[in-house]
Each structure stands twice: as C-alpha cells, then as structure tokens.
Amino acid sequence: MNKISLWPMIGSLLLVFLAACFISDKAAAEPQTLTISGATGSPGATDPYTEFSLDNGQTWSPAYLYGEHPWGVIPGTNSWINCGPSGTDYCIGQSVLYRVQFNVPAPFTNPQIAFEVKADNYADIWLNGTSAGHIESSGVISGDATVNNAVYAGVNEARILLTDSGGWVGLNFKITVQVDAPFPPTLADTIPPTTTDDAPANWVNHNVDVRLTAADNTNGSVVAATYYKVNNGAIQNGQIVSLSAEGIHTVNYWSVDHAGNVETTRTATVKIDKTAPVTTDNAPAHWVNNAVTVTLQVYDTGAGAAATYYVLDGGAQQTGTAIELSTEGVHTIDYWTVDQAGNAETPHRKSVIVKFIPMNNGEFRIDDIVKLLDQGTVQQKDMNFDGIFDVRDLEIMLIGVTPVVIR
Known part of the structure; x- marks a missing residue:
C-alpha cells in the first residue's frame, strides 16, 4: 500500500493563506x-x-x-x-x-x-x-x-x-x-428626509386616501420609515392615511432615514363632508293679497353652503335666497343648495298664490267672501287661476280668512 504524504498539501494551503493575507493587507493599505x-x-x-x-x-x-x-x-x-x-x-x-x-x-x-x-x-x-x-x-x-x-x-x-x-x-x-x-x-448624512402629501386643499364629499411620499437628499442614507398620527392619535407607520369619517382631520407626519435623521413634523388637514345642506323657506301657508318676498334659509354644519339655487315658475335657474313675487298667479318655486364639498340637496317645491282682491282694512273676512261670491266675476273668484270657479277656490278663500275674535 502506497503512503500519501500530507506535507505538500499543507504547504500549498499555507501559501494560499499567506497570499490572501498579503493581498488583504495590501488592499487595506491603499x-x-x-x-x-x-x-x-x-x-x-x-x-x-x-x-x-x-x-x-x-x-x-x-x-x-x-x-x-x-x-x-x-x-x-x-x-x-x-x-x-x-x-x-x-x-x-x-x-x-x-x-x-x-x-x-x-x-x-x-x-x-x-x-x-x-x-x-x-x-x-x-x-x-x-x-x-x-x-x-x-x-x-x-x-x-x-x-x-x-x-x-x-x-x-x-x-x-x-x-x-x-x-x-x-x-x-x-x-x-x-x-x-x-x-x-x-x-455623512445629516439632512433628514423630506415628506410631502397629496391631501385635498378643499372640502370633499368622499373618503380620502392621503399618500405620503418621502425622499432623502442626494447623498442621503435612504428613507427608513414614514410615520403619521391622525387627530393626535397613536403613531402609525405607513405611507397611506385612510380617512372616511366626516369632519376636519389633522394628519401629522414625518420620515426617518437610515442615518437616524428625523424630519420635522409636517401637518396636513383633510375636510370631509358627505351630508347635503338643508334649505327651508318662509313662504306663506295661504294665498296673499300683495307682493311677497320668499326668503330661503340654509343650514349646513359641515363645509358650509356654496350657493343656493331656485327656479321660479319653470323659468331659468337663478342664484340667491330672496325670491320676489309681485304678480298675480300661482307661483311655483323649486329651490336647493349645494355646499362647498359638492353635496347637492334634493330640490324642494313650494307654491304661493298671489291674488289681488279688495279687503277690509287689509284683512280678508267672511263678509269679504260673501261680497266676493255675490258680486265678483269668475276671474276675481278664480283663486287657483284654472279659469273656473269651484269648491277648490272657496277652500283657498277660507284658508286666508282672518280669524274673528269674539269678546
């Protein structure tokens, strides 16, 4: 059986080791x-x-x-x-x-x-x-x-x-x-990252995902993490802030790079309003004998009203909250309000009858009805302007009668 000497192998390994050390030392000395x-x-x-x-x-x-x-x-x-x-x-x-x-x-x-x-x-x-x-x-x-x-x-x-x-x-x-x-x-990286947001500047009427975009400087150590808080709540880690509740939300956010530089906290404000305004009117409940101004009142606890619109007697759309009725007739008013978040109210409709007939010292009494029924023309007695006099006209007259106080 032939014997194999290990010395040549050991010598070769030793030479490789010494060469590696020499190369390593030489690289370190450059x-x-x-x-x-x-x-x-x-x-x-x-x-x-x-x-x-x-x-x-x-x-x-x-x-x-x-x-x-x-x-x-x-x-x-x-x-x-x-x-x-x-x-x-x-x-x-x-x-x-x-x-x-x-x-x-x-x-x-x-x-x-x-x-x-x-x-x-x-x-x-x-x-x-x-x-x-x-x-x-x-x-x-x-x-x-x-x-x-x-x-x-x-x-x-x-x-x-x-x-x-x-x-x-x-x-x-x-x-x-x-x-x-x-x-x-x-x-060395001593400059913190810079984070921006895409939060909407104005009121919105839908859920919002605010995206936070962080970037480090040219020679920076790269962004490690982005943090945020909503309405001073718990600190969270991420780059998308999801908001769905109505109201004004404050988002505080900042980023940190791998060198440990912490960005100064930035703030974004997100305003969400999903509820339409409510508009009411002061139109008279019964017919009137004189020109009248119908005033519209708007209620909105969120973004606030942007504009109130109305259409009078099927005409052109107009903007405003005061509607003047100065001619005889059955006037139809359609009105609604849109708020600053874009929420549009369902239109309301109100009818107002303006009828110029003689009255007793500005009051319409039973004796005025009797006189009108006895002496008035069909046109004068036509309270709903449908061209005829019928029981509906009498009902309208009675609605507008001034109550008599008996002492």
Whole structure:
C-alpha cells in the first residue's frame, strides 16, 4: 500500500493563506480619498451636505447656494455658500458657523486632510474640535500631525467660522480627506428626509386616501420609515392615511432615514363632508293679497353652503335666497343648495298664490267672501287661476280668512 504524504498539501494551503493575507493587507493599505466640494449646484438651492448655524452650533440648517462671487470659485465648484439664497441679502456683517460631516471607515492609517477655502472675509477652521488654522480671503491649509491625528473612525466634523466685514459675504471651499483603509471615506448624512402629501386643499364629499411620499437628499442614507398620527392619535407607520369619517382631520407626519435623521413634523388637514345642506323657506301657508318676498334659509354644519339655487315658475335657474313675487298667479318655486364639498340637496317645491282682491282694512273676512261670491266675476273668484270657479277656490278663500275674535 502506497503512503500519501500530507506535507505538500499543507504547504500549498499555507501559501494560499499567506497570499490572501498579503493581498488583504495590501488592499487595506491603499490610499482612499474623499473630496468635498462646497459647492456645486443651482443658485437658490440648498447644499446637500453643508449646514450653517447662527447660534454657535445649537441648531443647524442646510446652507444655500447663491452662485458665483467676484473672487471666483475653486476648481471643481460652481457656487459660493451662504445662510440665504441671495449673496448680498443674508448674513452681512455677521459670524456664521458652517459644518460638513464625513465618515471614515475602520480600520485606517495615515490620515491626511487639506482645506482650500475662499472666504469673504475671514475663516477659522476646526476638525473635530482641533484648530486647523485661519484664512483671510483665500488660502490652503494642509493638516499638520495634530490636525491629521484628529481624524477618527466614524463620523468626523469639519467646522468653518465665517466672519464678514460688510459687502459681499459667503464661503467657497474644497476639503480633501485621505486615509489608508479598505474603503473610502464617505459624506455623512445629516439632512433628514423630506415628506410631502397629496391631501385635498378643499372640502370633499368622499373618503380620502392621503399618500405620503418621502425622499432623502442626494447623498442621503435612504428613507427608513414614514410615520403619521391622525387627530393626535397613536403613531402609525405607513405611507397611506385612510380617512372616511366626516369632519376636519389633522394628519401629522414625518420620515426617518437610515442615518437616524428625523424630519420635522409636517401637518396636513383633510375636510370631509358627505351630508347635503338643508334649505327651508318662509313662504306663506295661504294665498296673499300683495307682493311677497320668499326668503330661503340654509343650514349646513359641515363645509358650509356654496350657493343656493331656485327656479321660479319653470323659468331659468337663478342664484340667491330672496325670491320676489309681485304678480298675480300661482307661483311655483323649486329651490336647493349645494355646499362647498359638492353635496347637492334634493330640490324642494313650494307654491304661493298671489291674488289681488279688495279687503277690509287689509284683512280678508267672511263678509269679504260673501261680497266676493255675490258680486265678483269668475276671474276675481278664480283663486287657483284654472279659469273656473269651484269648491277648490272657496277652500283657498277660507284658508286666508282672518280669524274673528269674539269678546
């Protein structure tokens, strides 16, 4: 039986292992570079990674791009940065603190950082709390051993305090970070997502699904979740808010990205009214002997009335709540109201008889009926204007009789 030696196999495996270690160490030792340009973009937009503070770092807001400056721009950039969208309207004569954050992978060695800055007028620069130097107008600062050693694994922060002495104001910079590491440094995401809604602006008369759309900034860590509350209720997770109950609903919503940046809460208001208005009238219950104005009264506890319509005697549709009847005849009024949510009331119909006949001091009494029956013409006695005098006309007369008080 032949014996098989394991030593050649072990030797081969050892060579593979050593080669892998050599390659891994060599990859880890390769220089990795991050260049941060402040800034590129369209004037009026916000820079995706530069923030400013007017209260010494207590609160931060995205810095604005306002275009070119008489002093030019650093190659690789096309805009200066300011605390407002216009180069001459913001931060004049002030000291404004700016910051940029970036991630350095672990493990790393041989950190090197350089700052190229154009400042109107003075810039003081720090890296993670360590002073890197002072620049007037423009200059380049390459980090010394103290500054370079201030770089650490994880999130680093470069701060630039810009001091203006009047006139134009702003900042233009380029920061170069180089380390020997397995992966390059990256910009840190400090800007929260932005969420919008498609809630209707006006009252509606149907169920509503409000869609929340969240987006992170260009260099962001991507949206992790969107949250919302309805009428100050429990916090829920999702991008569709379903509402069906009538009333005014308040939807508070916000998003969070994978870097943990939490968006400032936004608010949408949704107004739902599914109930039509109710319209009443003050039309007389019996015939009248004079011109009369019928007034329409609208009741709506939701969206409120948008318009009240009426049709008089089958004529054209009109808008209003006061209907004047000044001619003899049986007048027919059809009326209804539509509210601001689009709910239309079922039309009402009311008939009003206007008949000009002689009365006793403005009152229609039994003796007036007797006189009318005895001396009146058919036309005068025709209370419903159907061309004849019959029992229905007598009924209408009696309805309008003024009661007699017997003492």
